[in-house]
Structures are given as C-alpha cells and as structure tokens.
Amino acid sequence: MIGLAGCGRMGLPMLEALRDGGVDAMGFDVVDPGLPHVTTNIMAFAPRLETLFSVVRDENETNALLFDIQNLMGTAPNLRRILICSTLSPRYIHGLRDRIPDHITLIDAPMSGAVVAAQDRRLSFMLGGSDRDIADATPLLALMGEHFHHMGGFGAGMQAKVLNNLLAASHTAMTRLVLDWADEAGLDTQHLLNLIETSSGQNWLASGFETIEFAKHGYTPDNSIGILVKDVAAALDAAPAGADTSLPKQVQATIVQLRPRTR
Template structure:
C-alpha cells in the first residue's frame, strides 16, 4: 500500500494533505504549515511510516534541513523509495540532489503552476520530471492534487521548465505594470486600460485586473510580488547554458529590483 508523507512549510502543504486524505489516500504530514491536527509530532514517527515523500519546502535551506540535516528524511526513512520535490527551487540545486541521495530512491521533480485558489480547488498544473514508470505510478496522486500533469523529461527538466515558465509570466506582469504607469502619466484611465488589455490577451478584464492588483499590492509577499519577480529571473538565469545570450534576462533583473509595489486605482 502506498504511504505518502508531505513535509515542508510551503503554502500548498496543508491543502495537498487535505486533498489526499479526502480521496482516501494514506497520507501523513510533517511541518508547522500543516497544523497541529495532522497526527504527527516527531520526525522519527513520520519517517517510519512513509515510502513516498512529497517535499514542499519554502526554500533551499528548508529542503536541506528536511533531506539531510535536522530531520534528514533522505537518510532516516527506512522504507523510503521515492522523493517528489514539489516546490520551485534552483534547477542546478535540484539536479545535484541525484548525486547526494541513495540510488535506490527515485527522484521526481514536480513543481506546479497555480495560485492559492487553484491549490485549494486542486486545479494546479504540474511540471513533471523523472522516470516514466515512476510517474505512471504517481499519476493517481497528481490527479488528486491538480487538473493536469505533464512530463517534461528526466529528473531536473521539470524544474527548469517551471522557472522558465515563471520568467515568462514575471516579464509579462512587470511590462504590464510599466505600461500602466506610462498610461497614468498621460492621463489615461487605468480601469479602461486594464479592460482593453484583458481583451487583447483573451482574458476577462476582471481576471486580468485581479492579477495586476495582487502584483501591485504594497507589502505583498505573495507570488505576484516584486521580490518574487526577482527570484523568478534569478532561477531562469540558473538554467542558462554557458553560451546563452543573457543580456535581456540580466536587464530584467535590474529593472525589477528598482520597481516599487503600488495599489491599483
């Protein structure tokens, strides 16, 4: 019987655990973001009960702690045969994990695209990287968590694809923000500009406006914040080949660093 463990403080950790339990999957959780009612209090208890670990860390530091340092699940879970990394991390870091984790443990990278509502409604889209047979084995799990899961290639390709996808989205959001600033400076009504732009990109004005509002919200720490745009560019640069032309991405990184969040009118 498949025994799933979800570990980490990523925003999707608790919803993912709830989705799996609702579907009748034997799943347990470890991490503060999962709340006190997950039934797990000790790392040893959690590690002893899983054969598949879905990792949802906030960053590389937490991934290191969960896999190798504090909890060290990659070393201490006796029956562990599969680790699924379902967070957006540096592709270079993720690929290097293959040389640090026992060969008997299959590694799958499965970052996803989708905001808080998509996570809550199990409508995220997974980028998958890993052996075909193992991904086929995990397909029912991804079906419970999202609306689609597409294999990009071998382990590590999904993370690279995800950060490039984020880079495209970040660039679009940032350029939209700049265009709105220019429009405002020329006395153009912002709401009308958003309505027309939403139509241009085949998106409802309401949905388009909501994206821009979230991105511009002062103090925002969410997925549309300026700091996240910078992270998206950094991760995209991390995937670049040695001979790649890096001038446009580098310019975006500098541009995003100078941007300030503001509320939409």
C-alpha cells in the same frame, strides 16, 4: 504514508486535496498551522513516510529537509519516492540524484497556477522522470491538479518550470509597469485590463489580476513576489553558456522595486 513538507500557501491546499481524495496524508512544517494532520515534529512524520512531496521554499530548506536539520535521508527508513514540487535550479535538481540513495525514486514535479489553482485543485505540473515513475505518481497528482506535462527525464520538469516562470516574471514586471503608467494617464484600471484580455497584450498576470493573490503586492523577500525573484535566479543559474542574461536580470531588478497597488 504520503507526506507533504512545506504546508504554506501552496502546500497546505495541496495536502488538503490529497486528504479529501482519501489518501493517508500528513503534513510537516516548521511553523505550526494548528491542524491535527500537520506536525512540526519530524519524528512524528518521518518513520511511516513512504512518498514525500517537497513544497519547501528553496534550496536551503530542501537541504535542511533531506540532509541537515530534519535529515529525512537518516530519519525516514521507509521512504521510497520523492517528488520535488518546489521551484529550484535545474543544476541543483540534477545534483540531488547523486546525493539520494538509488532505491529512492526521484521525480521533479514543480507546479504552476498560484494559490487559487491549488485551492481549486487545478494546478499544472511539469514533470521529469521515467514514463513508469510518472504514470505511478499521476493518480496522486490528479487529486491536486488537472494539467500534467511530462517534459522528459529527471530534471526536465524543473528546466521547463524555470523557463515558464521567467515568462511569468516578465509578465508581472511589465503588467505592473503598464498599470502604473495608466494610473498617471488617468485610465481606469479595470477598463484597461478588459482591453488587455481581448488584445495582443493578454498575459497570465493581467488575466488573473483580481484572483492571483500576489498580483497587487509589493516586493518583500518572504512573499510571493520575493519567490518570483528567487525563481528568476533559478532560471539564471541554468542559463546556457554564453547566453545574454541582461533582460532576465533587468526583469528581476524591476520586480524587486515593486510597491503595493491599492487598485
């Protein structure tokens, strides 16, 4: 059985994509979404589990899933492959290899594109693992996404993802600041976004401002803006020795101060 743990904003549409593709896939979450193919009972999920997609929020939830509360290392005897799709520190990811039995294949497969891309099955995956392992996993990934970037060995996908998200965080912080300043100057938001799309300021958040689900949100620890703050922390954890981290830290602090936009 294919299992997906973490059936939230990203995970649930990924699970539906697998099932729509004819895969025998079941979801697990600690919160019941009221669907027959998603369970909150780990013992209804673990015994048949062979391949796991982990889309839980952070390192604490990953530890709970694999080693502690749900303890799939002890409750899933048939587990042979784990794809880590959460955005986590590359240092943490490398440490997983020493904690998981050698007979279980590990692939880091974080994804990008936000909820709209998950719903449209056009996610971008950044992949770390051997050529053979990535080739074996690609048919499943292709049901959920359309861009696959094999970055290198295990851990390289996550390293690429946190760097990508560091850029996304900077785009978010600066685009929101620019729009706030434009409000004060009396500029029309849509006119400015149209200009940015065809000019040197073009970026992911501005281009998707009306479709990215969190583009206008303010910061709370448990929403997508909060996840972006967590992702910057993951990048900082893997910063090169002696690197100047002042700019990423300022981006992170700016995102924490975001308030909801109404237009």
